[in-house]
Amino acid sequence: VSRRLIVLGATGSIGASALDVAAELGERIDVVGLSCNGSWRDLAALAARWRPAAVAIADEGAWRAARASGAFGDGVRLLGGAHGLVELAASGEADIVLNGIVGAAGLEATLAALGAGRRVALANKESLVVGGELVAAALGGRILESGMLLPVDSEHNAIWQLLAGKRPEEVRRIVLTASGGPFRRTPAEALARVTPAEALAHPTWDMGPKITIDSATLANKGLEVIEAHHLFGLAYERIDVVVHPQSIVHGLVEWTDGALFAELGAPDMRAPIRSALAWPDRAIGPPAVALAELSGLTFEPPDLDRFPALALARAAGQAGGTAPAVFNAANEVAVALFLERAVGFPDIAALCGRVLDRHSPRPVDSLATLMDADRWAREETRSLGGRKASAVTRP
């Protein structure tokens, strides 16, 4: 029996890995929907190959251009705008929606898919970081136990596999690994001078630009701590982070008796995607990482002085309410400013810290509350980032 799959963010890095796995699984996967943000020509090429029933182009201008071009032909439903994306996520006879959208823009699609009873393979960590409460509410308060949300983020996927069939009371803590990024050994003084090109050169993982910068600042690991809190229902004190530069161990679980279990694999997003798309079965995949060929696995604590974004994200998670949404939005804008060379590398975390300082978290009662906080944080970050230079430096 084949599974009908919708891939959201199909033209991005996660989308490419997902379609690789779909090709590998052959008859077991039927691609019925694809989406992109603005890269409609790339999407047209994917649609020609996969022949989905429907596609969505989130960017309105790109959608109009795609419609005018006729590039998709008559055989495919061409949806557009934020509404079109949500419609695709909830539409059709899909069994599973893989959400590979970058940023908070992915939350509504996750909620729409879950609301329509679709299983979601979640690579969009912001769905949980920003909207953890709403996702939990959509799943009756039991995200993991519902079996409707399958984590694709590599660390969470590893821990999810380790936890299968276990009870939460058996867990003492979980550990997320971080590569440490390209600046793991860079002195604090030198971080102010690093360029976008240097920050984009990730030592182990090949990913999109936003998450690669987040890996360099450790903001990514901070977002993942919040993601893990919602996904596994664990208090923040029971979620640890360790720097592991080889990126072979993706996540660990310490049981109450002190036994420590780890999941090992090459740093390749196709592995977690494969496990989610085949779940609850196991796919036939490539051989495991060759232990005798590893040069050594090392672990060290993260340096919170040079990489304050990790501690800021954790604090935002602990503050709860709208604080994680504000951290996330500030970080999205600060990363964009850094990539445009409008602010320096340490300014990314500094801006997040200043915007969080100006925010009084509110309880999350609706998507509208979150979107308000998100919008406010983006404006605030842009305004502070525009006035930066000497005003915004590391605290």
Ligand code: MG
């Ligand atoms: Mg990850």
